[in-house]
Amino acid sequence: MTWDAESQKLFASAPAGQRMREAISLSHPTFAKVYRFTTELEPFSALNGAGVMVTYQPGPISVTPQGQEPSGRGAMPIRIIADPEVCRALVGASARGDEPIALEHCSYTLTDPSPRRAISVELTEVEANPDGGVVAGVAGMPQIDGMAFMRAVARVAEFPGLDRA
Numbered sequence: 601m602t603w604d605a606e607s608q609k610l611f612a613s614a615p616a617g618q619r620m621r622e623a624i625s626l627s628h629p630t631f632a633k634v635y636r637f638t639t640e641l642e643p644f645s646a647l648n649g650a651g652v653m654v655t656y657q658p659g660p661i662s663v664t665p666q667g668q669e670p671s672g673r674g675a676m677p678i679r680i681i682a683d684p685e686v687c688r689a690l691v692g693a694s695a696r697g698d699e700p701i702a703l704e705h706c707s708y709t710l711t712d713p714s715p716r717r718a719i720s721v722e723l724t725e726v727e728a729n730p731d732g733g734v735v736a737g738v739a740g741m742p743q744i745d746g747m748a749f750m751r752a753v754a755r756v757a758e759f760p761g762l763d764r765a
Contacts, residue, residue: 618710621646622663623656624678625704626723628693635686637661646708649718659686663705676705676721676739687728690735694726701726703739 623638625648637659638644645655662679680686693701700722706715721739728735756763 620716621708621710622661623706623708624661624663624680625654625656625702625706626690627702627704628689629699630693630696631689635682635689637680637682646706646713647715649704649706649715649720653713676719678703678723678735678737678739680735681733682735684733687733687735690723690726690737691728694724694737700724701737705739 621638621640621644623636623640623646626635626637634654636654636656638656639661640656641658643655643657645653648654660681663676682690690701693699701724703721703723705717705719705721707717708715723737723739726735726737
């Protein structure tokens with residue numbers, strides 16, 4: 601999903617009193633519940649990517665959006681400061697390896713409960729510190745990672761910009 605004009609303006613000009621709210625949801629069949637975190641200091645309710653009203657809890661998170669990390673692979677590095685229960689659930693589900701942890705990353709404006717962007721990916725490479733306070737992982741779309749760009753042959757007749765003569 602791409603950014604709409606209002607979201608692009610918010611990121612480009614950062615008008616006073618306006619900003620984006622970031623939130624993530626983590627789910628797996630072995631989890632007792634869906635874990636939802638936000639960068640906000642207070643809980644807030646909003647629509648998730650499927651249009652269902654959910655509540656995100658404060659939990660310091662760091663999400664590097666796809667295409668903005670150095671590998672160029674479209675991965676999203678994730679860091680979450682969470683309680684031991686969440687850490688155990690994430691590491692346990694990752695260790696099982698039978699089904700990936702689903703992660704949904706949503707961006708909201710302060711005034712609209714509808715997500716401006718919702719990305720659904722798989723969380724892999726999950727690690728937790730020994731104290732169980734910080735969880736780190738990489739989210740991505742393995743089904744398209746490494747897929748060849750341009751699935752058809754690009755011809756000059758169709759793409760005149762390819763003609764460098």
